[in-house]
Amino acid sequence: MIMPRGSNQLLLPVNPFFIGLTLLVALGLNMLPLGRQPALPDLLALVLVFWNVHQPRRVGVGLAFMFGLMMDVHDGARLGQHALAYSLLSFGAIAMHRRLLWFGPIEQALQVLPLFVVATLVSVAARMAVGGMFPGWSFLLSPLFESLLWPLAAALLLAPQRRAPDPDENRPL
Numbered sequence: 260m261i262m263p264r265g266s267n268q269l270l271l272p273v274n275p276f277f278i279g280l281t282l283l284v285a286l287g288l289n290m291l292p293l294g295r296q297p298a299l300p301d302l303l304a305l306v307l308v309f310w311n312v313h314q315p316r317r318v319g320v321g322l323a324f325m326f327g328l329m330m331d332v333h334d335g336a337r338l339g340q341h342a343l344a345y346s347l348l349s350f351g352a353i354a355m356h357r358r359l360l361w362f363g364p365i366e367q368a369l370q371v372l373p374l375f376v377v378a379t380l381v382s383v384a385a386r387m388a389v390g391g392m393f394p395g396w397s398f399l400l401s402p403l404f405e406s407l408l409w410p411l412a413a414a415l416l417l418a419p420q421r422r423a424p425d426p427d428e429n430r431p432l
Contacts (some may be wrong), residue, residue, distance in 0.1 A: 261419050270420040273314055277419055281306055282318070286326060297398035300405045303330065304378060306347055308371055309351035309412050312359050323349035337389050344382040364410035367393055371409060373400035 285306040293299060303326060310318035327342030334341070351374045352359075359367050379402050387393060
């Protein structure tokens with residue numbers, strides 16, 4: 260397969276410990292007591308989608324479901340609300356991961372925005388289906404903020420895998 264030209268470079272293999280650490284840090288940041296503001300970005304969803312796109316064999320729908328259950332228990336939400344949203348989000352990210360990797364971070368952010376919107380709408384619909392209150396239209400800002408954070412997340416989460424520029428002429432890789 261011909262690789263696209265540009266800033267794409269060969270990356271070192273990702274450390275599974277680093278994947279787990281980033282997911283746990285994102286879970287911890289989601290669990291911070293910042294109040295119930297519907298416009299806050301879901302950092303765990305952002306990191307899950309990132310690893311679904313870049314490492315779909317290691318981070319899949321099952322792991323997204325488990326993290327969703329943890330968020331349901333933490334938020335006191337109906338059991339399965341976040342789990343359903345994260346599972347759909349993960350499935351969508353894995354389904355489009357090959358196409359998404361051909362683009363730069365800005366273009367990727369535009370393409371994952373619909374995934375974040377659908378996941379947010381599913382979560383709100385599940386909450387309202389069991390008698391929850393409508394959170395107001397500001398909840399639609401959350402997917403926008405998650406999409407805007409995508410290039411920053413890509414830069415931070417891929418940083419440990421980047422190779423240092425090596426001027427060795429005998430080794431092309």
